[in-house]
Amino acid sequence: MPQTNVDEVLAKIARFEQFGDNDSHVVFEKKSLQREIQNDIKKLKEVSISDGYMTDMIFNGIQKNEAKCRSYYELAKQQGAYSRQLDWNxxxxxxxxxxxxxxSDIFLDLVDRDLGEPEIYRGASTHFSDMGYFDKAVQVLEKxxxxxxxxxxxxxxVCEKLANFVDQLNIPKNELNRYMSTVQEFQQKKGLYFKDRRYDFFDDGHETIACIEINTGKSIDDVNRLNDELFDLLASKDFTADIALNFVTMFR
Incomplete structure (x- = not known):
């Protein structure tokens, strides 16, 4: 019998979250998935008690069971769960x-304890923006x-997130330029080096390219041409706030 995988359980929990609180028309499907997740968590605890408690913690957080959520967090710590992943969840x-x-305090602490993973900065900024803390989101991205x-x-x-922050914060143009100059200054100090521009972008940015193709209806040739313009634009020493916002507009 195949073992229950923690990533598969987390994926099911994410699906459960998407149902929302008031989706009465999918009550049966939601209840069925809830039972499935509960059974998976039981199986997971047989393989890894700490992973089992961690997934139970997240699942109870989504279901607004605060006492259980906090209890499972403490139990997972006692079982030696990987601390950064546990704290993040x-x-x-x-x-x-x-x-x-x-x-927010936990996310900031994780950023301060950075273990060398860029996802910490990107992930924390995303969650700050989701919670409405746009100033902290920008602060983390800058750091x-x-x-x-x-x-x-x-x-x-950075550009894509920045455009969303501008929409919601009404950041003055001079403040926007100050932020983008931080990006530009860092780029000029470090420089940019690519062995293969197209490979690097497709390797890390394929989801963005797929979004361009789907959302704009552009052909793959048009998307490829846009990619070439993108590299020239972002690598340019003249990269400014206005250019950033104009660039983001191309994706909308």
Whole structure:
């Protein structure tokens, strides 16, 4: 009998979350998935108690069971769960429960304890924006760009997120330019080097390319041509806030 995989359980939990609280027309499907997840978590605990408690923590966070969520977090720690992953998922669970401020503190602590993974910066900025803390999201992105090698796709992600922050914060143009100059300054210090421009972008940015193709109806040739323009644009020393916003508009 195949073992229950923690990633598969987390994927089912993510599917369960998408149902929402008021989806009365899919009650049976939601209940069925709930039972399936509960059974999977039981099996998972037979393989890895810490992973079992961690997934149970997230699942109860989504279901607004605060006491169980916090209890499983402590039990997972006692069982020696991988601390960064556990803390990250606990912060997500707190977000589900409505404790955005407490979740925010954990995300900031994880950024300060960075273990060399760029996903920490990108992920934390995404969750901050989801919680409405756009100033913290920008702060984390800036910190990530200063500390990490600035890949071209990371600059793309910065631009896309920045456009969303501008929409919701009404950031003045001079502040926007100040932020983008941080990106530009870092790029000029480090420089950009690509063995194969197209390979690097397709390797890290394939989801964005797929979105362009689907959302704009452009042919693959048009998308490829846009990619070439993208590289020239992001690698340019004249990269500014206005260019960034114009670039993001091409994806909308």
């Amino acid at each position: 606990f912060a997500l669970s707190l977000g589900y429960l409505g404790y955005e401020s407490e979740a 990530g760009l200063k500390l990490k090698d600035c890949l071209i796709t990371e600059r793309l992600i």
